[in-house]
Amino acid sequence: MQKLIVTMTFTAAFAFAQTATADKIEIDDLKAKQGELAAKLPAAAKKTVSYKKDIKPLFDKSCLNCHGPKKRPKGKFRIDTRELALKGGSEGVSIVPGKSDKSALINYIAYQVVDFEMPPEGKKDYPKLTKDQVGLVRAWIDQGAKFDN
Numbered sequence: 001m002q003k004l005i006v007t008m009t010f011t012a013a014f015a016f017a018q019t020a021t022a023d024k025i026e027i028d029d030l031k032a033k034q035g036e037l038a039a040k041l042p043a044a045a046k047k048t049v050s051y052k053k054d055i056k057p058l059f060d061k062s063c064l065n066c067h068g069p070k071k072r073p074k075g076k077f078r079i080d081t082r083e084l085a086l087k088g089g090s091e092g093v094s095i096v097p098g099k100s101d102k103s104a105l106i107n108y109i110a111y112q113v114v115d116f117e118m119p120p121e122g123k124k125d126y127p128k129l130t131k132d133q134v135g136l137v138r139a140w141i142d143q144g145a146k147f148d149n
């Protein structure tokens, strides 16, 4: 009986671990699966977004230390100027102005891509964005990913 319980516990834990990651995809599959992923993204905020008021504070807190001018930027990606942000990083362009559903950065901040959860999982100094905040970043990209408003 004890053995059965142990086996059942392991099976349940394994099944749970699988469902916990089941929704995430591998980076190599992103291009092919971006359409499916779009359906699961938080909706874009329905307001005119200000970079300075709505977006910069989020990036400053959750991204800038790893993707700014201070040290060698992670993934060769910088988020502190429009030019650098649009240029992309090792994985190519991740912001497509006007198309948040085609912007890999949104898949990353929505924790949809394995090993590209941004900010990375377990980094308590860098808060994960809430659904509403992901929605704000989506609206920001949809409205042109401006840095001057």
Ligand code: HEC
Pocket (backbone or CB within 6 Å): 059, 062, 063, 064, 065, 066, 067, 074, 075, 076, 077, 079, 088, 089, 090, 091, 092, 094, 104, 105, 108, 109, 115, 116, 118, 119, 120, 123, 126, 129
């Ligand atoms: C603690 C450091 C850290 C923080 C904070 C962080 N990132 Fe990252 N980021 C990384 C690392 C490391 C990689 C490279 C991952 C890899 O190549 O496996 C990366 C990669 C990326 C990439 C892909 C770059 C490329 O082309 O390879 C983007 C886009 C990105 N991060 C955006 C963000 C955003 C947006 C935030 C804030 C919401 C953020 N990151 C916060 C460490 C961080």
